[in-house]
Amino acid sequence: MNDFLAQALTSFVATLAFGIIFHIPRERLIQSGFVGLLGWMAYWIIVDYHMDAVLATMVGSFLVALISQLFARMYKTPVIIFSVAGIIPLVPGGLAYDAMRNFVENDYYQAVSLAAKAFLISGAIAMGLLFSEVINQLILKANTRKKTLSKG
């Protein structure tokens, strides 16, 4: 439980700090921190249940993008304001670092397998973003259909 709180707090602060680095408007900082918290906690809980990190990353980035689109519609701002900082914690920085370290230490087998894993996780981030975009477009289509139906 203590761990859970620490993770929630640090992911919130880290995403918020990233918002400052990217110059996100002041009044949107809290929301972007919240997006990062949700994405990271989804990832962390799934990994905590000993499931695959690739799946966890996909779920995390999917959530980040979905909530960002929700916020973007609520506040009428571009989506990237919210999604950009939220994605950062999911970037496989640790894996890429381990891969690089093994390359430097001439352990190429280990390095290549770690690099492949990092590559898969970046792919999972892309997949998560893509799926949320699909859902977004489906909702848009459904909305316009409803409008045309009510008119006709």
Added chain:
Amino acid sequence: MAYISVEKTYDIMEICMLAGSIMLQNGAETYRVEDTMTRIAVAYGVIDSDCFVTPTGIILSLEGSEPTKTKLNRIIDRTTNLEKVVKVNDISRKICTGTVSMKEAYHLLKDIEDEPNTYNDWVQIIAAALASGCFLIMFNGIWNDFIPAVIAGGLGFLCSTYFHRVIQIKFFAEFSAAFVIGLAAFLFVLIGFGEEVDKIIIGSVMPLVPGLLITNAVRDLIAGHLVSCLSKGAEAFLTASAIGSGIAVAFFVF
């Protein structure tokens, strides 16, 4: 069809170009830039417009009473300031609803272009330092390493901003920042101030990670802008390898 006059076409072109280049320079996705420019053009009554945006340049052509006019704008330096993107977006919304005249819109956009950053360098460095410490905890580091990671991360971000200002080579700025982080982390562990070198380095390096580039590359890919996706992906890869080699050199030193 009622074509608009020549002078008006040029004015519309100026506004579109200004809005587009501010957005592109400050980190908007390519497809959003194209979308905004086309919307502005349509809102001011241009019947047919076409634009082609890549991360390094904008080509816009508008159809008027005279033969088609085309303008090319080269984008050389790119930074990240999402607040400007939001502001230009707001203005384009206003233009679309017809509440802003062409002259007003031009002045508003010029104001945005000259506006100073919301957060100054020191606030950004403190933010980067704090983020480094938080990432250390998120990657299962121990709380004893929190302060070393904060210092190393802040130092790294400071170096990256400073070197980027002195030498206009992004690769070198990121490389030297990563090198400094590596050195600092090793030194901290050597004098017994920190415990896990790996965790400190991973946490401190995170503020340099090209997150915006990765997200934008994916979003551009989804929107079908293959050229932008590839070039942004290449830029992200270059940054990642700069960080990696910076750390690698620090390894060799120790």
